[in-house]
Amino acid sequence: MNELLQRLEALERRVNELEDTLAIQQLIASYGPAVDGLDSPALAEMWADDGTYDFGIGEPLRGREAVAGLIDLDSHRTYIAAGCAHVLSTPRITIDGDTAVAINYSQVFVKGENGWHADRTGANRWELVRTPEGWKVSSRSNRLLDGTEAARGLLRSR
Amino acid sequence: MNELLQRLEALERRVNELEDTLAIQQLIASYGPAVDGLDSPALAEMWADDGTYDFGIGEPLRGREAVAGLIDLDSHRTYIAAGCAHVLSTPRITIDGDTAVAINYSQVFVKGENGWHADRTGANRWELVRTPEGWKVSSRSNRLLDGTEAARGLLRSR
Amino acid sequence: MNELLQRLEALERRVNELEDTLAIQQLIASYGPAVDGLDSPALAEMWADDGTYDFGIGEPLRGREAVAGLIDLDSHRTYIAAGCAHVLSTPRITIDGDTAVAINYSQVFVKGENGWHADRTGANRWELVRTPEGWKVSSRSNRLLDGTEAARGLLRSR
Numbered sequence: 001m002n003e004l005l006q007r008l009e010a011l012e013r014r015v016n017e018l019e020d021t022l023a024i025q026q027l028i029a030s031y032g033p034a035v036d037g038l039d040s041p042a043l044a045e046m047w048a049d050d051g052t053y054d055f056g057i058g059e060p061l062r063g064r065e066a067v068a069g070l071i072d073l074d075s076h077r078t079y080i081a082a083g084c085a086h087v088l089s090t091p092r093i094t095i096d097g098d099t100a101v102a103i104n105y106s107q108v109f110v111k112g113e114n115g116w117h118a119d120r121t122g123a124n125r126w127e128l129v130r131t132p133e134g135w136k137v138s139s140r141s142n143r144l145l146d147g148t149e150a151a152r153g154l155l156r157s158r
Numbered sequence: 159m160n161e162l163l164q165r166l167e168a169l170e171r172r173v174n175e176l177e178d179t180l181a182i183q184q185l186i187a188s189y190g191p192a193v194d195g196l197d198s199p200a201l202a203e204m205w206a207d208d209g210t211y212d213f214g215i216g217e218p219l220r221g222r223e224a225v226a227g228l229i230d231l232d233s234h235r236t237y238i239a240a241g242c243a244h245v246l247s248t249p250r251i252t253i254d255g256d257t258a259v260a261i262n263y264s265q266v267f268v269k270g271e272n273g274w275h276a277d278r279t280g281a282n283r284w285e286l287v288r289t290p291e292g293w294k295v296s297s298r299s300n301r302l303l304d305g306t307e308a309a310r311g312l313l314r315s316r
Numbered sequence: 317m318n319e320l321l322q323r324l325e326a327l328e329r330r331v332n333e334l335e336d337t338l339a340i341q342q343l344i345a346s347y348g349p350a351v352d353g354l355d356s357p358a359l360a361e362m363w364a365d366d367g368t369y370d371f372g373i374g375e376p377l378r379g380r381e382a383v384a385g386l387i388d389l390d391s392h393r394t395y396i397a398a399g400c401a402h403v404l405s406t407p408r409i410t411i412d413g414d415t416a417v418a419i420n421y422s423q424v425f426v427k428g429e430n431g432w433h434a435d436r437t438g439a440n441r442w443e444l445v446r447t448p449e450g451w452k453v454s455s456r457s458n459r460l461l462d463g464t465e466a467a468r469g470l471l472r473s474r
Binding site: 011 | 353427
């Protein structure tokens with residue numbers, strides 16, 4: 001009986017980790033539809049209350065409401081009017097208890113005369129935190145892959 | 159003993175849901191290789207018998223044989239001759255019993271003089287159904303992200 | 317008791333398979349960050365000791381050190397200097413005991429005057445093997461989707 005319980009508990013821990021990995025995948029897969037669907041509430045919900053988003057232009061955005069405000073920026077409205085897709089790649093995820101790090105690519109494709117071109121292509125380091133409402137973004141750092149070291153460093157980070 | 163059984167059953171339910179999520183991911187990851195590999199049987203197998211595919215041009219295709227017929231369209235043969243890749247992003251998946259909804263992006267990259275360009279970039283809403291042969295597509299709606307509301311609405315849908 | 321044990325063992329087998337699928341997803345999601353982050357050790361670690369990489373130009377690379385040497389090729393250094401992203405799609409995975417096959421797309425986006433363009437777009441067949449250090453690549457075949465049959469055949473393979 002005791003051995004059975006131990007095996008069950010070992011399996012529960014493994015299922016916890018699988019659920020964590022898929023939950024973080026799903027969280028990150030929600031970003032594009034939120035920004036391209038002009039869905040501010042969905043975008044705010046992705047971030048922790050005091051989460052940040054640093055995309056290398058000006059000061060990092062601080063707090064989920066500031067992040068959700070991205071949708072109203074002139075630059076975003078210009079993308080939306082032309083037709084745009086924020087496409088994110090499947091992240092490489094490392095979980096450590098109640099925090100995690102995910103590394104992936106993000107691209108912004110914008111419609112032009114000859115189909116859609118990648119107006120931005122960047123590296124991302126997502127720091128995530130387990131909360132009572134599920135995994136949330138505590139910080140996202142994004143840097144353009146433009147030949148400078150900043151983005152390459154994000155890709156190497158753990 | 160009874161408590162052990164209850165814990166085991168709870169774990170079984172969680173594993174069921176993990177399997178469902180990965181099965182749907184895998185189903186959607188099969189689309190590109192089927193159409194770009196000219197593999198009609200693999201394409202037909204993805205859809206439920208009476209499943210539909212609505213890509214915003216003419217009437218939706220109805221039934222798995224009609225969907226598999228995509229591979230023989232002149233437009234598809236032109237893509238194939240030039241060299242093409244139907245690249246789909248990791249979907250955001252919501253499971254509700256024996257049905258599910260998945261939201262993602264799809265792009266068609268076509269070879270030209272200067273590499274491959276995205277000739278189509280669209281939003282997708284996949285409705286899926288559990289069948290005795292596994293998860294199948296009951297309907298797929300695809301709209302180009304060209305600045306109109308149709309595609310944005312798909313991205314917001316649940 | 318016996319029935320409980322059997323149900324537990326059945327569940328363990330299902331969790332094994334879920335872990336295998338996610339481990340292979342994560343392995344493949346590590347490729348882009350390794351090559352674009354100039355992280356030779358991370359790249360070497362992905363391959364089995366005697367693993368190969370055949371990208372259709374010259375002889376296949378043989379052994380993890382040869383694969384890691386990709387990072388020092390002139391062609392790769394030119395990509396890196398311009399700014400590049402090796403973006404890989406979510407693979408379709410088939411596991412068979414201690415080996416597996418994964419099929420996906422890979423693209424190399426390179427920065428130019430008007431954003432990033434896809435300089436390469438290819439089909440991949442990854443053969444994977446379970447080792448004491450986890451899943452590793454035993455062979456990767458990559459062919460450009462340029463209208464020839466070679467890449468389409470990879471996409472149809474199991």
